[in-house]
Amino acid sequence: MDYSHTAQNIHDVIMSVIQDYGIQNLILSITLDNASANSKAIELFDNSRIPNTAVKYFHARCACHIINLIVKSGLKQVESRINNIREALGWIMASNQRIVEFSRYCTSKDILPRKFQKDMPVRWNSTYLMLKSALPYAELITSFYNVNTANDTRREKLTDGDWYVATVVVEFLKVFYDVTVDLSGVYYPTSLLAILKLYDMADVLRQYSENVMVASAVVAMQKKFENY
Structure with missing residues (x-):
């Protein structure tokens, strides 16, 4: 239209x-x-x-749209932790000079350099992919970012706690990401998959309901899940 x-x-x-x-x-x-x-x-x-x-x-x-609403309601509960990582990645990728410096730093540690993309607020799966790609570089990102922004009082320093939350979030959200991919197919029927995928998501919500790192997110997501 x-x-x-x-x-x-x-x-x-x-x-x-x-x-x-x-x-x-x-x-x-x-x-x-x-x-x-x-x-x-x-x-x-x-x-x-x-x-x-x-x-x-x-x-x-639309099941994928509902999943988007469910997950976004949960991500709001851990936004501060995720935002620290988002800001660090954005700072590193903000200029070619920093990208080159970070690449050299990775090489000096015998780690293959890579670039990172910040997520898009309207697409929760981009947040999942951002965190997933950054986790293997957590130690390098933390040391590089904290040292180079040590005198910048406007910036929160990255902590092990930020990355621990990110690790749990990525593990937790994997099933939601996989379900979204499965139900977004265009070359095969997806309606018959929906009920099975609903059970997968409900099971993950149950498993993580007592995890202190994501418990608040799970409560918000369960409420939205039950609404639909």
């Missing part, structure tokens, strides 16, 4: 596609994410000639 994404416009576009293909009697559900305009668009189908629109589950909410 190259015009306003209002509920009416969304409804009209979907309806035109259904009518063009003549599949009014073949629609079981429509999958959309949780944007309010999408939910309102679904309500407009109540007066259409499509069967089953009165069924409670006619609107099949």
